[in-house]
Amino acid sequence: MRMLKRxxxxxxxxxxxxYLAIGIAGQEGHxxxxxxxxxxxxxxxxxxxxxxxxxxxxxxxxxGHAVFVGIGAWMTALTIESIMPSHPFTISMFIxxxxxxxxxxxxxxxAVGWVVLxxxxxxxxxxxxxxxxxxxxxxxxxxxxxGISPPMLFRNLNLTVQxxxxxxxxxxxxxxxxxxxxxxxxxxxxxxxxxxxxxxAEVMGVDTFKYKLMAFTLSALIxxxxxxxxxxxxxxxxxxxxxxxxNSVIMIVENTVGGLGTxxxxxxxxxxxxxxxxxxxxxxAQASFVVLGPLIVIIIALVPEGxxxxxxxxxxxxxxxxx
Amino acid sequence: MRKGLNIVxxxxxxxxxxxxxxxxxxxxxxxYPTTVxxxxxxxxxxxxxxxxFATEGHQALCGVIATIMWINDHGGVNVxxxxxxxQLIYYDDASSANNEPSIVQKLITQDHVNFLLAPYSSGxxxxxxxxxxxYHVIMLSHGGASNAIFxxxxxxxxxxxxxxxxxxTGALEIIKQYIPDAKIAxxxxxxxxxxxxxxxxxxxxxxxxxxxxxxxxxxxxTSDFSTxxxxxxAAGANVLLGGGHFADxxxxxxxxxxxxxxxxxxxxxxxxxxxxxxxxxxxxANGVAYPSQWEPGVKYxxxxxxxxxxxxxxxxxxEWISYFNKAQSEVSICKGIGTPSYHAAEAGAAVLxxxxxxxSAGTLDNAKVRQAMNNIDIMTxxxxxxxxxxxxLQIGHKMVxxxxxxxxxxxxxxxxxxxxxxxxxxPNWWPSTATTSTASMSSTSASATTSxxxxxxxxxxxxxxxxxxxxxxxxxxxVIIIVIIVGVWLAVRK
Numbered sequence: 070m071r072m073l074k075r076x077x078x079x080x081x082x083x084x085x086x087x088y089l090a091i092g093i094a095g096q097e098g099h100x101x102x103x104x105x106x107x108x109x110x111x112x113x114x115x116x117x118x119x120x121x122x123x124x125x126x127x128x129x130x131x132x133g134h135a136v137f138v139g140i141g142a143w144m145t146a147l148t149i150e151s152i153m154p155s156h157p158f159t160i161s162m163f164i165x166x167x168x169x170x171x172x173x174x175x176x177x178x179x180a181v182g183w184v185v186l187x188x189x190x191x192x193x194x195x196x197x198x199x200x201x202x203x204x205x206x207x208x209x210x211x212x213x214x215x216g217i218s219p220p221m222l223f224r225n226l227n228l229t230v231q232x233x234x235x236x237x238x239x240x241x242x243x244x245x246x247x248x249x250x251x252x253x254x255x256x257x258x259x260x261x262x263x264x265x266x267x268x269x270a271e272v273m274g275v276d277t278f279k280y281k282l283m284a285f286t287l288s289a290l291i292x293x294x295x296x297x298x299x300x301x302x303x304x305x306x307x308x309x310x311x312x313x314x315x316n317s318v319i320m321i322v323e324n325t326v327g328g329l330g331t332x333x334x335x336x337x338x339x340x341x342x343x344x345x346x347x348x349x350x351x352x353x354a355q356a357s358f359v360v361l362g363p364l365i366v367i368i369i370a371l372v373p374e375g376x377x378x379x380x381x382x383x384x385x386x387x388x389x390x391x392x
Numbered sequence: 393m394r395k396g397l398n399i400v401x402x403x404x405x406x407x408x409x410x411x412x413x414x415x416x417x418x419x420x421x422x423x424y425p426t427t428v429x430x431x432x433x434x435x436x437x438x439x440x441x442x443x444x445f446a447t448e449g450h451q452a453l454c455g456v457i458a459t460i461m462w463i464n465d466h467g468g469v470n471v472x473x474x475x476x477x478x479q480l481i482y483y484d485d486a487s488s489a490n491n492e493p494s495i496v497q498k499l500i501t502q503d504h505v506n507f508l509l510a511p512y513s514s515g516x517x518x519x520x521x522x523x524x525x526x527y528h529v530i531m532l533s534h535g536g537a538s539n540a541i542f543x544x545x546x547x548x549x550x551x552x553x554x555x556x557x558x559x560x561t562g563a564l565e566i567i568k569q570y571i572p573d574a575k576i577a578x579x580x581x582x583x584x585x586x587x588x589x590x591x592x593x594x595x596x597x598x599x600x601x602x603x604x605x606x607x608x609x610x611x612x613x614t615s616d617f618s619t620x621x622x623x624x625x626a627a628g629a630n631v632l633l634g635g636g637h638f639a640d641x642x643x644x645x646x647x648x649x650x651x652x653x654x655x656x657x658x659x660x661x662x663x664x665x666x667x668x669x670x671x672x673x674x675x676x677a678n679g680v681a682y683p684s685q686w687e688p689g690v691k692y693x694x695x696x697x698x699x700x701x702x703x704x705x706x707x708x709x710x711e712w713i714s715y716f717n718k719a720q721s722e723v724s725i726c727k728g729i730g731t732p733s734y735h736a737a738e739a740g741a742a743v744l745x746x747x748x749x750x751x752s753a754g755t756l757d758n759a760k761v762r763q764a765m766n767n768i769d770i771m772t773x774x775x776x777x778x779x780x781x782x783x784x785l786q787i788g789h790k791m792v793x794x795x796x797x798x799x800x801x802x803x804x805x806x807x808x809x810x811x812x813x814x815x816x817x818x819p820n821w822w823p824s825t826a827t828t829s830t831a832s833m834s835s836t837s838a839s840a841t842t843s844x845x846x847x848x849x850x851x852x853x854x855x856x857x858x859x860x861x862x863x864x865x866x867x868x869x870x871v872i873i874i875v876i877i878v879g880v881w882l883a884v885r886k
Contacts, residue, residue, distance in 0.1 A: 101527070102501035109494070209611075218587035218609070220489070222518050225545035230526050303493055304522035304544075309612075310489055350494055351483040363874040370878050 075253065077332040077392035081245040084336070088241065092234050101230065106347065108234050108302075111241045113343045115295045116316070117323035117335035118248040122288035124321065125329045126257060127281055128264030129186075133197030135316035136204045137289040139308070140177060141170030141296020143208060146306035149223045158226040163236060166297045174293025175286050177204075182285040186278060189267070198314070205312035212308070220307030228301065236298040244291050251287065252332050252392075260284055264330065326368050328375025332392050337376055424457050424480045424723060425464070431476040433469060433756065435460075435743070436505030438495040438520060440512050441725075442863070443487025447638050447666050448512050448735045452535060454726035455736030456480060456509060458715040459743040461722075462707050469747050472754040478743070485511055492519035500527045506756050507532070509742055510549075512735065513637065514538035514556070514585035521549045530758050530765075532742040535735060538584040539592075542783045548758065550765055550779055551786040552742040553734075556585060559683040560593035560633055562793035562805045563659040566681075567631055568600050570816045571656050575605045577629030579620045579644060581636025582609035586661060593633065605629050614640060617647045625653050635660035642669060649676045649821070656817040659683065659793070667730045670796055679818025681795040686737035686774050687803050688713060689811050690792065697771035705770040706744040712737075712773045741774035 088107060095104035120134045148166040156162060185196040212219050251257050259280045262270035271277050300306055319342060327338025345361055372379045381388050437456065440449030460478045463469065469476040481503050485491045492511060499505045500523075508524050508531040510517040517536025524531040530548050533541070537556040541549065567574045576597060580586040587609060597604050606624040610617065624632070632648060632655050635641030641663025648655065663669050664682035690709060697704040707715060716732045729736075745768065750756065753764035766781035769788060778788030793805035797815055804814040 105497045105501050213582070218582050218584055220515065220518060220584065222540060222544050225522075225525060225547070227545075228526065233526070302522075302526075303519070304525075305518060307489060307519070310519075313490070315490075347494070347498075350491060351498055363871060367874060367878065371881065 075392060076390050077249050077252065080333060080336075080392070081249055085242055085245065088238060092231070092238055095231065095234060104230060104234055106343075108230075108237050109347070110340060110343050111237045112295060112299065113319075113323065113339040114336050115237075115241060115244045116292070116320045117327070117339045118244050119288050119292035119295060120320040121324055121332075121335045122248060122251055122260075122291070123281075123284050125324050125331070125335060126252060126264065127260040127284045128329075129281065129285070130194045130321060131197045131285070131288075132194050132314065132317050132321070133200040134288070134292055134320050135312055135314065136197075136201050137174040137178060137292035138296040138299065138316060139204065139208070139311035140174040141166075141293040142300035142306050142311045143296070144169040144173055144293075145297045145300035146221055146223065149226070150221070158228055158232075163297070163301070166301075167240070167294055170297045171290045171293040174296070175290040178289030179282065179286045182282045186281045186285060197317075201312060201314055201317065205308050208308035208312065219309065220305045223300075223304045223306075225304070226301075233298060233302045236301060240294050240298055243294065247287070247291060249332055251284075256280065256283065261330070322365050324375075326365065326375060328378035328381075331375070331377045331381070334375050334377040341376070422482050422484075422725075424460065424482075425477075428477045428479045431474060432479050433471075433476045433507070433750070434503065434505040435478060435480050435507050435509060435746070436496075436499030436503060437480060437482040437509040438485040438492060438499070438511045438516075439482050439509075440487040440516070441484040444639055445487040445512050445516070445637065447668055448535065448662070448733075449484075449487070450726070450729055451666070451733050451735040452512050452739035453482060454716065454719050454723070454729055455732060455738070455740035456743055457723055457726060458712065458719040458732075458736070459706070459740035461719060462712065462715045463743065463747055470751055471756065478747070481505055485516065487513075487516070489516055489519040492516055493523045496520045496523040500524070500529055505529070507746055507758070507761075509739065510534060510536055514541060514588070515583055517541060517549075518584060521546055524548055528758055530746070530762055532746055534739040534742040536585075538588040539785065540584060540588055542785045546784065548762060550745075550762070550784045552745055552774075552777065552789070553685045553738040553786060554789045554791045555785055556588040557592035558791050559589040559661065560659065561596060562683060562791060563633060563657075563681060564593065564596055564600060564602060566793060566805055566814050566816075567602060567657060570814060571631065574631045574656070575603050575627070575629045576631045576633060577606040577624035577627065578604065578608070578634050579606075579617065579624060579632065580609055580634040580661070581612055581614075581640055583612050583636060586634070586636040589661060590634065610640070612636070612640075615643055617644050618651060621648050621651050621653055625651075630654065630656045632658045632660075635663055637661075638663045638666055638668075642672060645680055646673060646676060654823065655821045657681065657814075658821065664796060665733045665735070665794070665801075667733065670799060675820055677796045678798065679796065679815050679821050681793055681804065681814065684792050684794045684803075685734040685789070686741075687734065687792060687794050687801060688731055689801075689803055690775070691809050692771060692773055692775050694771075700771065700776070702769060702771040702776060704772070705748050706772045709773045712740065716740075737774050741772055741777065744772050744774075745770075745777050 088111060091103055091107045094100055120131065123129050123131055145166040148162060148169060152165065153162050181200055185193055188196055209219055212221055259275045262273065262275050263277050263280060267277055323338035323342050324335050326341055328334030349361065374382060377391050381391050439453050440446055457480065460480055464477050469478065481499060483495050485495055499508065508529050510531050510533040511520055512535035514536045517533050518541045521531055521541060525546050525548050528548060530550065532550050532552055534552045537553055539555045539557055542551060578590050580590045594604060594607060605627040606629050608620055610620060635644055641660045645660055658679065659681040664680045665684055670677040692709060694704040713732060716736060719726045720729055748768055748770055749761050749765045753761045765779060769778040775790060776788040779785065780787050792803050792809060794801050795804045795815055797812060802811045804810050804812055
């Protein structure tokens with residue numbers, strides 16, 4: 070019962086209610102802009118929280134996290150075009166894709182993590198970059214073998230914007246609760262111990278390797294789920310697009326800007342990133358990264374602890390609200 | 393000390409938060425015409441103005457602007473007795489498929505456009521089309537030739553240009569007729585468009601009994617083609633077909649020549665259609681042919697339409713070209729583009745097809761306009777336009793083969809609209825030591841419209857450089873400001 074009164078839990082409930090309200094109101098068709106943006110922000114929050122499990126909670130930066138989103142998209146492509154070809158869209162198709170996407174992403178993460186999580190700090194980060202490229206070219210090769218030149222386009226499933234919205238919403242709820250539960254559980258405290266001082270944690274009896282492997286697998290599982298609504302919505306699987314290193318960097322930026330070690334940090338970071346991306350996108354196109362990059366450098370230089378971390382430090386009273 | 397830092401910090405964060413809404417409120421979308429009085433039909437268009445498709449993107453954008461200019465000058469659009477003017481809202485997609493869904497979403501949900509024009513290229517069109525479909529907004533594909541996109545069951549996606557399956561048909565017919573000992577090599581980009589073109593071309597070559605000795609795709613972004621060229625040379629190929637888009641097609645031709653590959657016939661996708669191709673390759677470009685959707689010298693006219701029993705719609709070829717030139721002198725983004733290439737014409741034709749459909753539907757309702765498109769069969773400056781009702785594929789329009797001859801683009805195929813005979817075994821590609829084929833080396837009889845090609849194309853490249861350097865300048869100013877801020881802060885902190 071105590072968990073229900075915690076600020077992170079209450080914040081999650083508020084977020085879910087807000088998005089639920091937007092979803093219901095959006096059925097009218099007048100609020101298309103808000104529905105579209107709400108869908109995007111859910112996705113960016115989802116990405117940020119997925120990476121938060123390993124990066125923010127356990128202190129391991131993964132540059133290859135887009136891989137797991139991409140695997141989710143890949144499995145969706147398989148579901149639509151190979152497992153259930155010529156079926157009209159049904160909920161079961163979404164669920165199969167979700168299970169497959171999350172499952173395969175978690176399996177890959179488990180296998181890869183078993184090797185690379187023996188590395189620490191920067192070495193781990195470098196190993197994950199390698200993973201990104203391996204999977205990218207594997208996907209291109211597999212598509213070519215199947216006689217498809219990328220991107221692989223899905224057949225039109227005649228889904229509406231509202232359908233995509235509820236797909237995002239379902240994955241969003243799961244993400245919020247899983248990630249929050251990890252944070253407040255005994256497992257989460259173990260990860261925090263690893264983040265602060267891995268040797269000390271080991272001495273204190275935390276099975277650090279097992280904990281890290283679990284965290285990496287769980288974070289991949291969530292990222293894999295997010296690949297599914299993305300692929301449905303874009304109606305294609307484009308390896309160059311989903312396995313882009315840029316997507317991993319976006320996740321890292323969201324976490325860093327929001328604040329490491331917190332639950333609300335990645336959510337705030339996602340809003341900041343998306344707000345900037347959306348407003349700069351059509352103004353300066355290619356130059357948007359020229360602006361976005363330095364802004365991020367400034368934030369990191371000024372507040373290495375992130376926005377939420379800084380607020381918690383400046384105003385200790387806020388700690389009750391900002392978790 | 394800490395206090396000063398906090399002020400800076402709070403200001404930065406506050407400006408960050410303020411930035412998002414401020415940008416959307418203050419700066420306006422790029423539109424043409426900027427203001428419209430009375431009833432307006434808004435057409436949205438994501439288009440590549442920077443990145444690898446910038447050359448084709450600028451052409452397409454100005455083709456659309458020229459056509460809108462003509463329509464608005466000639467009484468606008470008549471919808472059930474009410475007159476509407478057209479307005480274009482366009483955003484630069486930076487040639488990136490990643491940006492496409494967000495931009496299309498923005499055009500539909502924030503700018504409330506009535507109809508959409510697709511971005512340039514098959515890859516970007518396939519990224520944009522699903523989003524338009526979700527919102528039930530018509531998207532006219534003027535640069536997405538790939539047949540694959542149209543086999544996915546999209547209802548609101550309609551094609552204006554001839555599909556990829558048609559691209560090399562003319563070139564293969566030329567080879568069949570003029571080069572009995574042809575050994576064909578296909579070297580092409582592994583993207584949706586080029587692989588689709590070559591897949592159909594290989595089938596057709598087989599049917600025609602032509603000898604294909606080499607066929608290989610290169611990854612998008614390849615700049616060194618020497619391994620492909622040596623392998624094709626080793627296979628004894630004397631005809632090269634392939635390419636992808638502008639940058640790679642140009643590099644492929646240049647390297648084939650530099651490596652001393654003797655060829656009797658070269659047909660490359662997309663790249664040679666741009667005036668910049670000749671300007672950058674000079675004599676190497678002579679003899680290079682390309683499949684073209686349209687050339688300034690084509691002979692479509694109201695008389696031809698009458699002969700074929702079709703309705704003529706929109707400006708004549710000459711009229712359209714003069715509007716294209718007018719756009720260059722009046723609209724800043726179009727300055728110095730040069731002669732229109734087919735990328736401009738097909739985009740302009742998309743607007744005409746849309747206007748015709750709106751007028752015959754008598755409404756702006758997307759479902760009804762889409763329905764009306766099924767029954768349209770018209771002749772325009774771009775040629776005949778008619779779509780397959782089921783898939784939205786273009787079935788009315790026919791392609792031509794054009795070739796660079798003595799620095800001019802001339803239509804060489806099919807014979808009934810040709811301005812000159814195809815140049816087989818051009819001397820710069822097939823030195824006299826090799827035996828030449830039967831075809832005569834015809835002198836050019838290029839039309840007046842293409843004569844200004846060389847002079848204008850130099851302007852194209854200089855504007856592109858100017859745009860790039862402007863972006864670099866602004867980028868570096870921003871970076872310098874940031875370095876100063878961070879530097880000052882680091883210095884003050886101690």
